[in-house]
Amino acid sequence: MADLDASSPDARGRPWPVLVRAALAGFALGLILFAAGALILYQTQGVLPAAGGLLATFAAALAAGGWAGAPGARTDAPPTWRWVGAGIAVAVSGAFGTLWAHFGWDRFGGVARALALLFLVGVPVYAIGFLLPGLSTWAAAFRAALEEDDEETRGLPRGAEEVVLAILLGAALGAALGGLLLLPLVSPGPLLFGVALLLTFPLFFPREMPVSPGSGERVLHEEETAYCTLRVTETVFPGGGRQPEMRLYVNEEAESGELERSGAPTFAYIAAAEKWLREITPRGASYLFLGGGAYTLPRRVAEDDSTARVTVVELDPAITRAAYRWFGVRPEHGITTLHGDARAVAAALPAGGWDRVIVDVYGGDEMVPPHLVTREALAEFAALLRPDGLLLINLIGVARGEGQGRFWSTVRTVAESFSSTRLYTHLGRDSGERQNFLLAASPWAGVGFPERAGWFEPWAAEEWPRVDAAAVYRDRAGADEGQAQRAAPREERGARVTPAAD
Structure with a gap:
């Protein structure tokens, strides 16, 4: 003010x-x-x-x-x-x-x-x-x-x-x-x-604190990279009762947020995903994160389980540098970073190498890039999973109202590409607001997903609305169904299994 x-x-x-x-x-x-x-x-x-x-x-x-x-x-x-x-x-x-x-x-x-x-x-x-x-x-x-x-x-x-x-x-x-x-x-x-x-x-007596006109969000770092406009900010809250918040912006969109001292996530979907992964993943598991951002979730996984093997695929090296400088990522976390397009890098990785694959890729428009959620792309991601491996996707969209077609197209594509899926909603199934969703999937039928993901509630597939505008995403419009078969266990597809080295 x-x-x-x-x-x-x-x-x-x-x-x-x-x-x-x-x-x-x-x-x-x-x-x-x-x-x-x-x-x-x-x-x-x-x-x-x-x-x-x-x-x-x-x-x-x-x-x-x-x-x-x-x-x-x-x-x-x-x-x-x-x-x-x-x-x-x-x-x-x-x-x-x-x-x-x-x-x-x-x-x-x-x-x-x-x-x-x-x-x-x-x-x-x-x-x-x-x-x-x-x-x-x-x-x-x-x-x-x-x-x-x-x-x-x-x-x-x-x-x-x-x-x-x-x-x-x-x-x-x-x-x-x-x-x-x-x-x-x-x-x-x-x-x-x-x-x-x-x-x-x-x-x-009330514990009065100084109120500064400078309290609020201030820019700590800003640069234009080959891929985006990158900004790191710090928000100081009046009264001193809450830790300052660090935020990462890409093309003016908030991509990540965490508390400055504790490193705890301030974005609900990251906290929900962290709880979901901790509940269903054994220690010492291997994680592949497609999309790094501020590395909040990869860092939290590495801090919680020092035996976990964490690999992050991030397009922009400048974002990785910002994560190490401003968001508490250290070499001691043992995180391996591969720079490049998520799908291109994933295609070059050995099949059957990861217990968990987490897709959290955004380019500043609050939507997953379309080429990462086609039937063909999802089949490639499924091939990366070990037996009992799981895929988790962070989706941002509108489930009801204007813009619902793109959201339900993504959900439908995933549901038709995997044998087991579970959708979790943040604001509830009746909300017409833009919100985060977590979409879990597995090539194997009958997977027992956690009932909830933190505060995110489940949305059963039989209760999903029928949206006429929803379609199945393909790499090429009108592609023959035989070109992109349902993601099935590798033994059914004849895929070659090459586990990642310990």
């Missing part, structure tokens, strides 16, 4: 939610310092050395906590669990302080004072120090969002500086209030319990 008034930046970009919490953390530090001092320095011989030890422990614990908390600090989420840890640590300090005062542990001398420094100062201050980097990076995210919206804010204090200032102000207020008002009225132990309770307050 465009900014309607550049002179009035979006207040949601300001880091006030973070600064208030930073001031609260500083306030807690000030109270802890005075409460610990009241217990440790009371009736202590040599007040100045004891005060020096107290301040040194305070500074060391704060620095150690800040150093330890820096690596995990995130800009896209508030440090919720760090608040919980700080509250627990201060509660432990309060329990120790109560026992110290009740049993008079100060009479045990140096050992007792060392334990007091550890539990009254070291533990709670370290926990709050561990919290501070999370506040700092969170504030930086607010500041970055504000700067994108209003150039006049550039040059103002950054997130870390603002947080430090808020902490110092909060600490001064806590020290003054604790020394002048609270400690004369409340003993240190209960006061520390009160501080622990105070630190839980941020957990009960």
